[in-house]
Amino acid sequence: MGDGPSALTEAHESVFTGLCNRCGSCCAPTVAGRVARCEHLVATGLIGTTEATRCRVYAARYDGMPVRVVDLVTGFIVATSLCRKDSVAEDASIAVWGQGRGCTLRTRGPGEVRS
Ligand code: SF4
Numbered sequence: 001m002g003d004g005p006s007a008l009t010e011a012h013e014s015v016f017t018g019l020c021n022r023c024g025s026c027c028a029p030t031v032a033g034r035v036a037r038c039e040h041l042v043a044t045g046l047i048g049t050t051e052a053t054r055c056r057v058y059a060a061r062y063d064g065m066p067v068r069v070v071d072l073v074t075g076f077i078v079a080t081s082l083c084r085k086d087s088v089a090e091d092a093s094i095a096v097w098g099q100g101r102g103c104t105l106r107t108r109g110p111g112e113v114r115s
Contacts, residue, residue: 015091016105017114023102024053026094028072031079035072038083048102063087
């Protein structure tokens with residue numbers, strides 16, 4: 001989708017299936033015990049609920065794009081990271097930060113195609 005520099009990782013077929021409900025959890029990690037978010041994640045609702053967020057740079061994002069992570073409340077930068085669009089690392093962040101925290105994606109079963 002994005003036209004940015006070439007990806008850090010090979011094209012990756014996600015282990016998940018289903019529709020992203022834009023809960024935003026996978027772009028809102030916990031840093032030092034506090035909820036943070038990618039600087040590009042716009043929250044219009046409670047992160048972890050359906051349609052709560054959108055990515056300000058969704059069409060232009062790419063795997064490996066540098067991002068700053070900001071405290072959800074103060075807005076202060078608390079870390080630097082990389083956007084991991086469509087990568088193994090994105091699947092890992094969904095598993096850690098998304099599933100069970102609002103994400104509606106399901107892990108594909110054996111032989112199940114992605115929807
Ligand atoms: S730039 Fe990447 S990490 Fe940041 S909100 Fe968009 S999809 Fe999430």
